[in-house]
Amino acid sequence: MNIRRAEAADLLNILKCNLHNLPENYPMRFWTYSALIWPEISFLAENEDGKVVGYVLCSIERAEKFPHQWVGHINSLSVLRPYRRMGLARQLMDMAKDALIRGTILIEYIQLHVRKSNRAALSLYRDKLGYKHHRLEAKYYGDGEDAYSMRLPVTYMKHPQTWVAVSYHYVTDNTLQLARRAVAQLRRKLAKG
Numbered sequence: 053m054n055i056r057r058a059e060a061a062d063l064l065n066i067l068k069c070n071l072h073n074l075p076e077n078y079p080m081r082f083w084t085y086s087a088l089i090w091p092e093i094s095f096l097a098e099n100e101d102g103k104v105v106g107y108v109l110c111s112i113e114r115a116e117k118f119p120h121q122w123v124g125h126i127n128s129l130s131v132l133r134p135y136r137r138m139g140l141a142r143q144l145m146d147m148a149k150d151a152l153i154r155g156t157i158l159i160e161y162i163q164l165h166v167r168k169s170n171r172a173a174l175s176l177y178r179d180k181l182g183y184k185h186h187r188l189e190a191k192y193y194g195d196g197e198d199a200y201s202m203r204l205p206v207t208y209m210k211h212p213q214t215w216v217a218v219s220y221h222y223v224t225d226n227t228l229q230l231a232r233r234a235v236a237q238l239r240r241k242l243a244k245g
């Protein structure tokens with residue numbers, strides 16, 4: 053088993069894994085956007101044949117109520133059934149957390165949503181990884197199920213100068229150009245089949 057950073061080229065295989073495991077299937081542009089803008093914070097597990105058997109897809113967004121703050125998001129996590137209870141999700145989540153915390157953007161906390169009925173994921177997040185219940189979001193999912201919004205607080209020393217540098221670093225013209233070029237390349241690749 054190999055766990056490594058997920059790249060844009062892995063997206064179709066990650067999508068296959070997502071379709072097997074979860075009813076929440078985001079459009080391709082969402083996955084592409086995440087992988088291109090934050091290539092260093094999403095991870096996948098692949099078996100000996102190179103098949104993607106698990107992944108965690110993350111992003112960094114501005115906090116809803118405090119836009120000067122940044123928040124790490126776990127957007128999607130899943131592991132194929134035959135590979136469950138082997139510690140893969142935990143490893144993927146640990147690697148994502150490390151990458152989110154060590155990145156150039158200082159985040160306040162890591163946030164995720166989980167179905168009220170998802171006992172496996174709740175146990176993982178709450179009992180094993182230390183996420184705390186933040187609030188219940190009624191009818192969060194498309195089928196009407198409620199979600200728990202959960203958070204893992206992140207604490208580190210913030211140096212005022214670093215904070216400014218980080219804020220400006222976030223969206224430079226260069227970043228946007230790189231992202232646009234990569235999206236165009238991916239589109240061409242997908243069109244070719």
Ligand SMILES: CC(C)(COP(=O)(O)OP(=O)(O)OC[C@H]1O[C@@H](n2cnc3c(N)ncnc32)[C@H](O)[C@@H]1OP(=O)(O)O)[C@@H](O)C(=O)NCCC(=O)NCCS
Nearest residue numbers: 073129130131136137138139140141142166172173175176
């Ligand atoms: C939730 C999920 C990602 C866990 O993946 P996994 O690789 O099997 O998890 P791990 O082996 O790392 O398990 C870590 C902990 O999670 C909890 N856990 C995992 N599966 C569980 C289950 N079926 N029942 C209860 N607790 C479970 C346990 O606390 C476990 O620790 P333990 O093995 O020491 O008891 C996986 O079941 C899955 O892909 N489910 C479908 C998709 C999904 O629900 N994603 C989360 C959306 S929020």
